[in-house]
Amino acid sequence: MSKIYETVIGLEVHVELATKTKIFCSCSTAFGGAPNTHTCPVCTGMPGALPVLNRQVVEYAMAVGIATNCKITQYCKFDRKNYFYPDNPQNYQISQLYLPICRDGGIEIETAAGKKTVGIHEIHMEEDAGKLVHDEWEDVSIVDYNRSGVPLIEIVSEPDMRSAEEVIAYLEKLRLIIQYLGASDCKLNEGSMRADVNLSVREAGAKEFGTRTEMKNLNSFKAIARAVEGERARQIELLEEGKKIIQETRRWDDNKETSHTMRSKEDAKDYRYFPEPDLVPVVINDEWIAEVRSRQPEMRQEKMARYQTQYGLPAYDAGILTGDKTFADLFEAAVEICGKPKKVSNWIMVETIRLLKENGMSPDQIQFSPENLAKIVRLSDEGTVTNTVAKEVFELVFLKDIDPEAYIKEHGLSTVSDEGALRAAVEQVIRENPQSVEDYHNGKEKAIGFLVGQTMRAMKGKANPAMVNQLLRELLQAI
Amino acid sequence: MANIISDDTIEYVGILAKLELKEEEKARAKKDMSEMLDYIDKLNELDTDGVEPMSHIFPVSNVFREDIVTNTDGSKDTLLNAPKQKDGGFMVPKTIGS
Numbered sequence A: 001m002s003k004i005y006e007t008v009i010g011l012e013v014h015v016e017l018a019t020k021t022k023i024f025c026s027c028s029t030a031f032g033g034a035p036n037t038h039t040c041p042v043c044t045g046m047p048g049a050l051p052v053l054n055r056q057v058v059e060y061a062m063a064v065g066i067a068t069n070c071k072i073t074q075y076c077k078f079d080r081k082n083y084f085y086p087d088n089p090q091n092y093q094i095s096q097l098y099l100p101i102c103r104d105g106g107i108e109i110e111t112a113a114g115k116k117t118v119g120i121h122e123i124h125m126e127e128d129a130g131k132l133v134h135d136e137w138e139d140v141s142i143v144d145y146n147r148s149g150v151p152l153i154e155i156v157s158e159p160d161m162r163s164a165e166e167v168i169a170y171l172e173k174l175r176l177i178i179q180y181l182g183a184s185d186c187k188l189n190e191g192s193m194r195a196d197v198n199l200s201v202r203e204a205g206a207k208e209f210g211t212r213t214e215m216k217n218l219n220s221f222k223a224i225a226r227a228v229e230g231e232r233a234r235q236i237e238l239l240e241e242g243k244k245i246i247q248e249t250r251r252w253d254d255n256k257e258t259s260h261t262m263r264s265k266e267d268a269k270d271y272r273y274f275p276e277p278d279l280v281p282v283v284i285n286d287e288w289i290a291e292v293r294s295r296q297p298e299m300r301q302e303k304m305a306r307y308q309t310q311y312g313l314p315a316y317d318a319g320i321l322t323g324d325k326t327f328a329d330l331f332e333a334a335v336e337i338c339g340k341p342k343k344v345s346n347w348i349m350v351e352t353i354r355l356l357k358e359n360g361m362s363p364d365q366i367q368f369s370p371e372n373l374a375k376i377v378r379l380s381d382e383g384t385v386t387n388t389v390a391k392e393v394f395e396l397v398f399l400k401d402i403d404p405e406a407y408i409k410e411h412g413l414s415t416v417s418d419e420g421a422l423r424a425a426v427e428q429v430i431r432e433n434p435q436s437v438e439d440y441h442n443g444k445e446k447a448i449g450f451l452v453g454q455t456m457r458a459m460k461g462k463a464n465p466a467m468v469n470q471l472l473r474e475l476l477q478a479i
Numbered sequence B: 001m002a003n004i005i006s007d008d009t010i011e012y013v014g015i016l017a018k019l020e021l022k023e024e025e026k027a028r029a030k031k032d033m034s035e036m037l038d039y040i041d042k043l044n045e046l047d048t049d050g051v052e053p054m055s056h057i058f059p060v061s062n063v064f065r066e067d068i069v070t071n072t073d074g075s076k077d078t079l080l081n082a083p084k085q086k087d088g089g090f091m092v093p094k095t096i097g098s
C-alpha cells in the first residue's frame, strides 16, 4: 500500500512598494526608464555615499503589518547581507534580519477545504537589486541599476499551507490587502510581486518536517500552482525510491514544467549579516502606529457592506466588484459621474469581464477611463443608442478608450426613432419574409421575434426596438 | 595564539570574499585572523551582563527623507565607472549558465 504524504508550504513574498523614490536615495522608481537613468552614487554603491531612509517606506510597511494583524517592532533597525553578484553594486544588500519591522501576524483564507489562518512570521524592509539582461549575440550580460534601491517588503509566512489551492488563496488575499492599501500594484507579470515557495513533504501524521527546497522564478499564479504540484511529485518520487531530498534552491521552468537546481556549492549561503552602520535605528512610538492605523483605507469587507447599503447592490455584485481593486476603483469613479450603480455594475460584471476573458487580460490591464464607462452607461440608459450599438461601441472603449459620445455622433449610431424611416424598413422586411408573416398569422408568436431581428439588422442595430415592435404588430394586423 | 585558523577556514573565507590567495598569503592571513580572534576573546573577558546591546554608535534615531524625486538622469556619471558598456548598461561576463 502506498503511503499518504502531506505537503508543507511556506511562502516568501517580495512586494515592490509604490513610493515615488527609492528606499535610500531620491532617485525615481518609475518603471521603464532608459537603462541607468534613475541612478546616483547611493544606489550604485559608490564609496562614501550614504543612505537616508524614505519615511514612506516605513509607513507602507507598517500599514501592511497592521492590515495583516502583525505586531509592529517599535525599535527596529537594518542589517547588511553580504554577497557578490553583478546586479548588486554595493556587494551587500541592506535588509533586516534581527529586528524586522513587523512580526507574528496572520491572515484568514478560505478554500474548498474550509477557513484557516496562515501565519505571518515577519515582514521586513529591504532594497531591490539591479536588472541583468542576457545578451543574445555576445556571451555577456548587460546591467541596468534603475531597480537597484527600489523599496521592497518581504513577507515571510509560517509553513501553514498544505496545497496549491491554499497557496493561491493566500497570495490572492495578500495581494488584495496590499492593493487596497495602495502600498503596491502587486503585478506578478511585471515583478512588483514575487513569490518564492518553500516546500517539503512528510508522511501524513509525522511530527517532523521533511527537508525543504526553495523554488524561484514564479511569475504567475498558474506557474506557482504548477510548481507546487511539480515539486511535491518530485519529492515524493525521491522518497519512494529511498533517496534523500537535498536542501537547495531550484529554478522553476514553466515552459518545461520542471525545475532545476540553481546554486552551486561555490556560492555558499553564508551572508555574514551585521548591523548596518550607515543607518540609524527606527523608533516607532504608539502615536505613530495610531496615526498610520487611522489612515488605513476601507478594506474589502467594509466596502462590500457599503456597496449593498449605499448603492443597493446585490451581495453577488458587491463580492465581484470588491474582489479586485481595479473593479472597485472603476465602479466608484463611474458611479460618481453617472449616478447609476446597478447599471455600472452590470457593465463591469458582464461586458468588461467578457472582454477581459476574450482578450486574455487580467483586470489590472484595463485601459479605459471611468468617464467613458459612465458615458456608455448614460447613453444606453437614456436610449440614445440601442443595447446592440452600446455593446459594439463599448468594445472600442475597452480596447482603445475612445470617447463613446463623440464616436456615436461621428458615425451616426444614435437610435433611429423616426417613424417614417422605421415604417419603410418594417414594410420591406414584411415584403421579403412572406413565410414568417404567414407563420405569425397561423399563431406562431415566435415569428415576430425573427421579423424584429431582421428589421434591426437592416437598420444596423440602430432602430428603436420598442417602436419596431409596435410598427410590426400594427402592419401585420393590417395584412 | 589561542585561536588556530584551519586551512579549510581560510579556503572558505577566500571563496566568500572572492579572493584567490597564494600559499604565503594564506599563511599570513591565517596569522592575522588568529590575532584578531584573540583580540575579540580579550574583549569578551569584559562583564557585559545588564548592558543593552548597542545597535548604533550615535544616540540618534529616525533620520528620514521625504518621498520626493530630486535626482535627475544620473546615467552619465554612473557609466563613467563602467569598464565596458553596451546599450546604456554595464557589460559584464554572462551570469547564467544554460
Ligand SMILES: [Zn+2]
Pocket: A022, A025, A026, A027, A038, A039, A040, A041, A042, A043, A044, A149, B071
Ligand atoms: Zn539613487
